[in-house]
Amino acid sequence: MTEITLALIKPHVLRNTYAMQQILSLISQHFTVLGQKEVHITKELSERFYAEHQNKFFYHRLTSFMNSGPCYALILQSEASIQKWRNLLGPTKVFRAVYSDPNCIRALYGLSDTRNACHGSDSEASARREISILFPEFKVALPDTLE
Numbered sequence: 781m782t783e784i785t786l787a788l789i790k791p792h793v794l795r796n797t798y799a800m801q802q803i804l805s806l807i808s809q810h811f812t813v814l815g816q817k818e819v820h821i822t823k824e825l826s827e828r829f830y831a832e833h834q835n836k837f838f839y840h841r842l843t844s845f846m847n848s849g850p851c852y853a854l855i856l857q858s859e860a861s862i863q864k865w866r867n868l869l870g871p872t873k874v875f876r877a878v879y880s881d882p883n884c885i886r887a888l889y890g891l892s893d894t895r896n897a898c899h900g901s902d903s904e905a906s907a908r909r910e911i912s913i914l915f916p917e918f919k920v921a922l923p924d925t926l927e
C-alpha cells in the first residue's frame with residue numbers, strides 16, 4: 781500500500797554536508813519526496829512533536845537538542861514507506877544500530893540515543909500528526925494521499 785511518512789534529519793546531521801548528501805541520495809533512490817524544507821523546531825514545537833515522551837527521562841534532553849539548530853523535514857511516499865524508512869534508519873539506540881547493521885543511517889551518523897541522526901514516524905497516525913505539525917500547509921492533501 782502506498783503510504784506517506786515523515787522523515788526528520790536532526791541538527792548535527794544537517795551541519796554535516798557529506799552525511800546530508802548521502803542521506804538525501806538514499807531517500808531519492810527509495811521514495812518520492814512530496815515536501816521538504818529546513819525547519820527551526822522551536823522548544824514549543826519540539827514539545828508538541830515529542831508529546832508522547834513527556835514523562836520519559838530523556839524528554840528535556842531530546843526537546844532541547846531538537847531546538848539547538850535547524851532540522852530538515854521531508855514527506856516521503858512509497859509502498860510501505862513507514863517501515864521502509866525505519867529499516868533504512870535502523871534501531872533507535874545507536875549501539876544496537878551499529879551491531880545490527882553497520883551501514884544503516886543511525887549506525888553511520890548517530891552519535892547517541894538522542895542524537896540518533898534522524899526520526900521516522902512509527903505508524904500512519906503518527907505520520908499524519910507529525911506531518912500536520914511540521915507541514916501544516918500539507919494538511920489538505922493528507923486524506924487523498926493516504927487512500
Ligand code: CMP
Nearest residue numbers: 833838842872893894895896898899900
Ligand atoms: P526519534 O525517532 O526522534 O523518536 C523519539 C526519540 O527519543 C528517539 O528518536 C531518540 O532520539 C529518543 N530516545 C529514545 N530512547 C532514548 C533513550 N533511552 N535515551 C535518550 N533518547 C532516547
